[in-house]
Amino acid sequence: MEKYIKIVQDAYFGYFDYLKNEILYPSWTNYFWWLVGLSLAVWLLEIFFPWREKQAILRKDFWLDGFYMFFNFFLFSLVAYNAISNIAVEAFNDLLGLFGLENMVSLHVDTWPTWAQFLLLFVLADFIQWNVHRALHKYPALWEFHKVHHSVEEMGFAAHLRFHWMETIIYKTVQYIPLAMIGFGLIDFFIVHIFTTAIGHLNHANLRITYGPLKYIFNNPIMHIWHHAKKLPEGSKGVNYGLTLSIWDYLFGTAYIPNEGKNEPLGFDGMEDFPKTFWSQISYPFIQKKK
Numbered sequence: 001m002e003k004y005i006k007i008v009q010d011a012y013f014g015y016f017d018y019l020k021n022e023i024l025y026p027s028w029t030n031y032f033w034w035l036v037g038l039s040l041a042v043w044l045l046e047i048f049f050p051w052r053e054k055q056a057i058l059r060k061d062f063w064l065d066g067f068y069m070f071f072n073f074f075l076f077s078l079v080a081y082n083a084i085s086n087i088a089v090e091a092f093n094d095l096l097g098l099f100g101l102e103n104m105v106s107l108h109v110d111t112w113p114t115w116a117q118f119l120l121l122f123v124l125a126d127f128i129q130w131n132v133h134r135a136l137h138k139y140p141a142l143w144e145f146h147k148v149h150h151s152v153e154e155m156g157f158a159a160h161l162r163f164h165w166m167e168t169i170i171y172k173t174v175q176y177i178p179l180a181m182i183g184f185g186l187i188d189f190f191i192v193h194i195f196t197t198a199i200g201h202l203n204h205a206n207l208r209i210t211y212g213p214l215k216y217i218f219n220n221p222i223m224h225i226w227h228h229a230k231k232l233p234e235g236s237k238g239v240n241y242g243l244t245l246s247i248w249d250y251l252f253g254t255a256y257i258p259n260e261g262k263n264e265p266l267g268f269d270g271m272e273d274f275p276k277t278f279w280s281q282i283s284y285p286f287i288q289k290k291k
């Protein structure tokens with residue numbers, strides 16, 4: 001138990017130094033400045049080459065989404081999540097040790113070339129996320145949390161990281177077990193993280209990009225706007241669940257792009273009653289359950 005308490009303490013005390021260093025010392029392996037840089041770059045593209053010309057540069061919920069972006073990327077992911085995940089890793093390893101199990105699927109990825117490790121981790125993680133995302137739409141209890149992301153009415157880069165912190169917990173927990181079993185642990189490859197953040201920003205941006213024939217591999221704004229569309233095909237819980245890769249939707253028949261969807265109304269039924277501020281949105285699923 002003491003071991004676990006120490007892990008939490010280290011994660012929190014380490015965080016202030018961490019964030020201070022991130023902000024004060026820009027470098028090529030710095031999450032803070034990469035997020036700022038990527039956001040500015042995609043925002044500039046939106047300003048100079050907007051898809052919906054009439055959409056304001058400071059679109060609806062621009063600042064709210066900006067706050068979500070910082071909160072989810074730093075305050076939550078890197079503070080709470082580090083503490084929780086470090087504990088999960090210790091507990092998981094302790095549990096394996098208890099049964100004398102180790103590296104159950106012994107792929108020995110650590111002997112692979114780095115690029116192959118990157119690729120496997122990226123494709124596998126994306127496929128797991130695609131399945132989690134489907135579950136967020138399928139199960140009503142999970143959908144209550146996912147509504148935050150779907151309450152976006154005007155798309156722009158910052159909408160990417162507008163989601164309930166519970167999603168971080170759900171995604172990472174589900175992702176962790178299979179990845180740990182093939183020996184990845186929780187090493188977060190910096191390049192994979194930055195790459196997926198860039199694609200995610202672009203998916204939500206006010207930009208008309210499809211990547212040509214690569215659209216069957218990579219998710220893009222025209223595909224993702226249909227994921228946010230208020231009107232779904234008859235009897236469907238959702239379409240275009242892809243995060244970074246679009247390939248899963250094409251493979252499993254959930255791809256749906258009837259037209260460009262430039263001015264398609266976004267959201268979900270009954271969103272007039274959905275709260276509008278950060279704290280009320282964050283507490284909404286919990287209050288909702290008590291009713």
Ligand SMILES: [Zn+2]
Pocket residue numbers: 133136137146149150227238
């Ligand atoms: Zn969704």
Ligand SMILES: [Zn+2]
Pocket residue numbers: 149159160204224227228
């Ligand atoms: Zn989205």
